[in-house]
Amino acid sequence: MRLNIHLTAALSLPAPTPTTLMVEAADLGAAQRLEESRLYVTPFRVAEPFRDFYHNPCRRLLMPAGDVRLEYVATVSLPGARPAGGEAYEADALHLPTETLLYTLPSRYCQSDLLVAMAADLFGGVRPGFARVQAVCDWINAHVTYQYGASDTGTSAYDTAAQRVGVCRDFAHLGIALCRALNVPARYVSGYCLGLVPPDFHAYFQAWVNGRWADFDATSALPRPALVRVAVGRDAADCAWATFYGYGETRWLSAEVTEARDDAEGDTET
């Protein structure tokens, strides 16, 4: 499947402001191939590319004062079929790759240390592995209400565990926190999603099961038709699409994702 991504955003800044952007689709080889990827800042500024701690593609620049327009255009090619679940197993903590251990620890929005009893109560009896993480997602999907405006940037998994209302970011945080409380490495993914209404950034998570990072999306009862990863991190604090070192306001934002129709190439993957 090939996807076109078209992000447009209007920002307003009271003063020139150092800013980090994380809006570019990651280039992950066969798993997510970046055919085209262009970022425009108007008025024109060079946005210096760099990789953060997690090797996510980032840019930084001095945003000018006043109105700024961002546009990001990309074409991404995803494999036609997701890898099957394979034999379900889950490494115990002793045999996890050491680079996954960071993702077992609590973080800003995923206070897994406080949700150990809840996770044990709900999922302690479920057999470890892919199905258990799916059970976490199913529980969240059934018991947390999706509602704009009921949460904000201060809302954490701890809040969502009690308040049971939020948006994709909150669903992901709760999923991550419950996985970590079960000693399953889990990390946050920001990205693009085909079929979202309204067209916006999306957030989901990955858990380390069956020896790989597998995608999970607690916001949706059904598997998503296509997810495009931008950044991974411990939670939303690490994956903000824009981090202003100062103040910046997002006036509006649209992240359209459409399936690329390219007859010439005879795309048969749909």
Add this chain to the structure above:
Amino acid sequence: MRLNIHLTAALSLPAPTPTTLMVEAADLGAAQRLEESRLYVTPFRVAEPFRDFYHNPCRRLLMPAGDVRLEYVATVSLPGARPAGGEAYEADALHLPTETLLYTLPSRYCQSDLLVAMAADLFGGVRPGFARVQAVCDWINAHVTYQYGASDTGTSAYDTAAQRVGVCRDFAHLGIALCRALNVPARYVSGYCLGLVPPDFHAYFQAWVNGRWADFDATSALPRPALVRVAVGRDAADCAWATFYGYGETRWLSAEVTEARDDAEGDTET
């Protein structure tokens, strides 16, 4: 049933400290008759009796510096049988007695405003009335683990909703908060309980159902053999057995409750 209550406590204070005590069993007429009730402070101090906002029996005094010993001895007579549930009904908010409305509002440890979605998710489909409050208690009893030391005086219903571990105070707070989130008036009760191990103060709650305040105790899967009410309030903040206007330390405390054996009176209620 007649009960003897014997409270002994050792306090230590660095300086003379104004203190409010709420340790005396309430005299509630037939529902809880106070046959005897004596409070001793050593070194001797007069503890002035008064009624607080909720008409609970309180005392206040200037606690002397150093070691202070408290002793409270009471005999309480309770009706042999609890009033039956009667026809189950629950007043809607419009027809609640106005004096119960205070107990529909959130309080320090019972943030019912934040648990509306959780209450609706868990109990929205249960028929209102006594049975629904009992369902709240049953859920708490099944999903919250009783454990000393896992909570402290800062722990609230919001915390317990997520952390799912605590003591009787926390069980009561969560029960109250969930009831209020369902628009059922609920209040905290501090008191004494027959059969507690170790012998300590107890906390439970009352909900307004079937036109009266009915006792509920989420800490126990079975009905308690006997509960003796000391104080009611919106939550533990209103019912502390000792409030120090300054600093005071409780070195130890024992609250023994035993069934009075009074052959002469031919007590046949057991």
Add this chain to the structure above:
Amino acid sequence: MRLNIHLTAALSLPAPTPTTLMVEAADLGAAQRLEESRLYVTPFRVAEPFRDFYHNPCRRLLMPAGDVRLEYVATVSLPGARPAGGEAYEADALHLPTETLLYTLPSRYCQSDLLVAMAADLFGGVRPGFARVQAVCDWINAHVTYQYGASDTGTSAYDTAAQRVGVCRDFAHLGIALCRALNVPARYVSGYCLGLVPPDFHAYFQAWVNGRWADFDATSALPRPALVRVAVGRDAADCAWATFYGYGETRWLSAEVTEARDDAEGDTET
């Protein structure tokens, strides 16, 4: 001084909803005389008056589904001069009137138990009495930024102590919590205020100093020209202008307060 109050509000309700209203100016004798006070609900409904726990004037009614318009018109007469401070003293906790003790305890939005060290650090060295409470207000006014939208109905004094941004409700909560942490009884007041822009409800607080409840308003560096009390309580949870037992949305609200010009009466109090 005589004031005209004109409240208009537009509500929208998805279903008939039991509702409590607290919008009427209190009649406090010479301290605040209610000359006229009329509440209209459109479509017409009878709103039954009652007194709550704190003896505040309340109304309750079954709000009809759909659009509802509220109008409240009042004329209030206030004494021309506020009582002078008098000799500054502050009762210690032992000699406080028992009916003020409730207001030394923590509540939903005023977690004084958690701010004891902060209060002692900032105000422990200030001589007790009126001036110390004023010092609390001055500190809040200097260190908390007034900003719409930076706080919400979940924000508490604990949050404001750290976040240092909010609206009048938050300023009042922090003032109350710091007073209680100093063992000074303090309570929340909702009401009307002359000169507010935009014209809205106001919140301030009262502390028990010099043997009476004195008004304090941490939101303003200067004394307010006129404050009209509607309700008192432990915090905003007790004084909400509308409590919906269900769901209700406020589309807009205006609370205009103007000085009454009544030449005929020869009002010489200005």
Add this chain to the structure above:
Amino acid sequence: MRLNIHLTAALSLPAPTPTTLMVEAADLGAAQRLEESRLYVTPFRVAEPFRDFYHNPCRRLLMPAGDVRLEYVATVSLPGARPAGGEAYEADALHLPTETLLYTLPSRYCQSDLLVAMAADLFGGVRPGFARVQAVCDWINAHVTYQYGASDTGTSAYDTAAQRVGVCRDFAHLGIALCRALNVPARYVSGYCLGLVPPDFHAYFQAWVNGRWADFDATSALPRPALVRVAVGRDAADCAWATFYGYGETRWLSAEVTEARDDAEGDTET
């Protein structure tokens, strides 16, 4: 200066438990030379060494059930004099090395996003650079009380900002959060400290000023005579000396640090 470190700890585990240990002094070249470093687990187990995300020296092993004794013995050589402050400057966010940007983001225990107004209020007028971070430490040292037992493993910088009481871990978290709120990269350091009573692990922090990571210790009004770094991370969640994937209890722990007296070598660095 040469230091001997002697850590002894007694653990108790109900079952064999995968465990990560971070107790070994880091080998940082001239800045902190590791002359000797030996870790013993009794009963004997091999503790596999690895480097975590931050390149901290870690070990992991399957802790056996029952009583386990840990002993760590090290000799560390530190430069006789700390590098002088040099010309004070602080990079703006645009010119920070990209590898420091992670440490400008909020984390589990350092919610810098919530303390922006507090940091601006207290330190907005202080000239950026080393002296401003020192001003942060001085403020914390003056306004937060050091007290065992007043905080726990759930306590965060947000709590300490309001509660103003805690231990070295809390002091470090608040320092880090305030620095990040000022856009100064700051990170947590766990380690050993000469002269602590009782001998325990220590926590302090580093801020990126003058183009390097500089040590700061808000717990102490005076500079520490010697700090030995074990691990760095975003906060205490990343630097726990023992992380149990299951349950483990620390029965007691002692971390003695003494100055090495080695006449033969003619140590003249004191």
